[in-house]
Amino acid sequence: MRYGFAIDTQRCIGCHTCAVGCRMENNLPQGTWWNRILTDGGENMDTPAGVFPDITMSYVPVACQHCENPACVKVCPVGATYTDPETGVVRQDYDKCIGCRMCVAACPYTGVRSFNWEEPKYTIDFAIGSADVPAHQKHVVEKCTMCWHRLADGEEPACIRLCPERARFWGDLDDPNSEVAKVIASREYKQLLPEKGTKPSVYYLV
Template identity: 65%
Template sequence: MTRYGFVIDTTRCVGCNFCSMACKVENNLPEDVWWSRAYTDGGEVEQTPSGEWPDNLHMAFMTVGCQHCDNPACVKACPVGATYKDADTGIVRQDFDKCIGCRMCMAACPYSGVRTFNWEEPKYFLDFPVGSADAPKHQKGVVEKCTMCWHRIAKGERPACADVCRTLARHWGDFDDPDSEVSKLIRDRPYKQLLADEGTGPCVYYLV
């Protein structure tokens, strides 16, 4: 079995949001929809540090999207099987055609802000689609989230976000392969996971 996921080096991430923009373009996301965001770990305002200048300042960045959990609460909550864990890859996927818009997955997921619900017909900044022709089509009345660029992985490619990181902070691979880059990183470096005590088993690791 394969267990795909991400390792994000917070000591290298500069909060540039290249990964977020690559995701938006590749998946032709509608206006105001983001599957990944870079949050500032620092002051109360984005891109500001906490503490006092000059000797006690802290600022880091956390890029947050679906955690593609080993034990996803969203899958258990979905009454129609529209949210499911792919047996071959470990990716938490969604079947937009099956989704009935109940938003139970949103309520069950402990990671706030990683899903969006399309209340209206999706609207776009451009009058033509961008990104991959294989990306999922967006629909009114369904929940959306990161697909880990399933359409790219199916063709032997990497997720778009992992390809564009200009500081090489974002790594993607198979955690079931002990020789993969991601496996070596979490074996050799200290890391943290978001809300690990929830028992979801997130497949996103943040190097610290």
């Protein structure tokens, strides 16, 4: 199987629930976002392009694209970044990571990875989210794990469960009967930087 996402850009309202839910579920350190909601519009977040009344704006949630042909995996010298053979999820082994950031340099999707330069700091003094989330470490690269701890328990990623507009779909892209495969087959879509040859597993429905 090959897990992936479809995001309906017509239904996404830019509420950032998926981004905040990701932070909570994965107990992310201060200043770290694995999922960001970018604005396809003006120069700043949540601003339209154009001059009133001729304005346009839409939202583009961006996280690790869990590529079928990931550039990050190819350059990691220690195998800390790897593709799970059973699900196609691009994973990160914190204990193996040496902090070289080769994966960050190779990834064409700017900003989907973060690096812990210092010991992770948190807003509150106790862990939140799932108890199964690996502890965040100093001098390692982090990114969206597709909520691997939830997948291991047969659950869907937190961002899918929390989206109030049901703009996000997830499942096995190789199963034609899965919801995500059906919606991709029935709609026009785009992918980020397809010319890079990474074959991302995130489809943006237009």
